[in-house]
Amino acid sequence: MSSTQPGGAAAAPLPFRALLPPPGGADADLPAAYAYPAPLDRPWVRANMVASADGGAIGPSGRSRDLSSASDRRVMGVLRGLCDVVLVGAATARLEGYGPVRARPSWERLRAGRPATPAVAVVSRSLDLPPALLAEAPEHARTLVFTTDRSPAGRRREVARHADLVVVRGASVTPAHVVEGLAERGLYRVLTEGGPVLLAEFVAAGLLDELCLTVSPWLLGAGAPRIVTGGPGAPEGPAGAQSTPVRMAHLLEAEGNLFARYVRG
Numbered sequence: 098m099s100s101t102q103p104g105g106a107a108a109a110p111l112p113f114r115a116l117l118p119p120p121g122g123a124d125a126d127l128p129a130a131y132a133y134p135a136p137l138d139r140p141w142v143r144a145n146m147v148a149s150a151d152g153g154a155i156g157p158s159g160r161s162r163d164l165s166s167a168s169d170r171r172v173m174g175v176l177r178g179l180c181d182v183v184l185v186g187a188a189t190a191r192l193e194g195y196g197p198v199r200a201r202p203s204w205e206r207l208r209a210g211r212p213a214t215p216a217v218a219v220v221s222r223s224l225d226l227p228p229a230l231l232a233e234a235p236e237h238a239r240t241l242v243f244t245t246d247r248s249p250a251g252r253r254r255e256v257a258r259h260a261d262l263v264v265v266r267g268a269s270v271t272p273a274h275v276v277e278g279l280a281e282r283g284l285y286r287v288l289t290e291g292g293p294v295l296l297a298e299f300v301a302a303g304l305l306d307e308l309c310l311t312v313s314p315w316l317l318g319a320g321a322p323r324i325v326t327g328g329p330g331a332p333e334g335p336a337g338a339q340s341t342p343v344r345m346a347h348l349l350e351a352e353g354n355l356f357a358r359y360v361r362g
């Protein structure tokens with residue numbers, strides 16, 4: 098049987114490559130597999146998200162950690178070690194209990210010549226943020242908070258005492274504001290850990306360069322949101338349909354999890 102291209106023209110059948118059982122069996126070099134493009138002259142926005150086999154992003158506990166595993170946490174550790182900044186929406190910071198990133202001994206080589214830990218950047222209208230994220234951040238990785246001039250003024254003053262606060266005019270911080278703010282601070286290797294609302298905004302703005310997706314061997318059923326969603330926090334509702342081509346840069350497997358790396362264009 099021959100395949101058909103979007104335009105309708107018949108194409109030669111494409112080969113299928115067997116990835117499992119693994120052809121080699123060697124432990125993949127994760128830092129090399131996930132290295133950011135270099136050199137960078139602008140922020141490169143990489144997302145790391147986990148989804149169930151049937152596409153759900155939030156487990157029964159209301160968090161994504163139901164879908165995680167030792168191998169997923171290992172990849173997450175390498176990705177955090179490689180980045181300059183971890184970017185999250187405030188709902189994820191609240192629900193997952195975000196604090197400053199803790200240094201790991203395995204990062205010594207990954208972070209040579211850079212601060213010991215990446216900073217955390219958070220986007221919020223309410224400025225209802227986990228206290229540890231503000232008060233416990235080290236001087237070399239102060240938390241960066243993006244908000245609007247409509248956020249509560251008292252909270253803005255409080256946040257500004259601890260964090261680097263960026264206030265934009267209007268109802269929303271746009272992904273372009275975030276990218277510009279990170280660029281001004283030389284934070285080019287960006288790792289966004291979601292959540293689905295923030296990620297949808299980056300996809301809609303065409304500002305997501307890369308998606309690292311863990312497909313976790315669970316079924317969550319119909320109620321679970323996807324890794325991108327309008328949802329609460331997006332007053333204008335779900336973003337319109339997107340059709341952005343990506344290419345698969347790699348596909349790894351561990352413990353029945355698939356680790357796909359998709360790069361735009």
Ligand SMILES: NC(=O)c1ccc[n+]([C@@H]2O[C@H](COP(=O)([O-])OP(=O)(O)OC[C@H]3O[C@@H](n4cnc5c(N)ncnc54)[C@H](OP(=O)(O)O)[C@@H]3O)[C@@H](O)[C@H]2O)c1
Pocket residue numbers: 145146147148153154155159160161162185186187188189190192193220221222223224225244245268269270271272290291292293294295296298324328329330
């Ligand atoms: N499967 C995965 O890989 C994964 C990854 C991360 C999170 N999650 C799950 O996703 C859920 C949380 O994610 P979510 O999608 O609901 O929320 P989210 O994207 O983490 O955060 C949404 C919040 O971010 C702020 N925000 C977003 N866009 C903004 C804008 N343009 N301007 C100003 N502020 C903006 C608002 O904060 P305020 O409310 O403070 O105004 C908004 O309520 C949790 O259940 C978490 O476990 C799953």
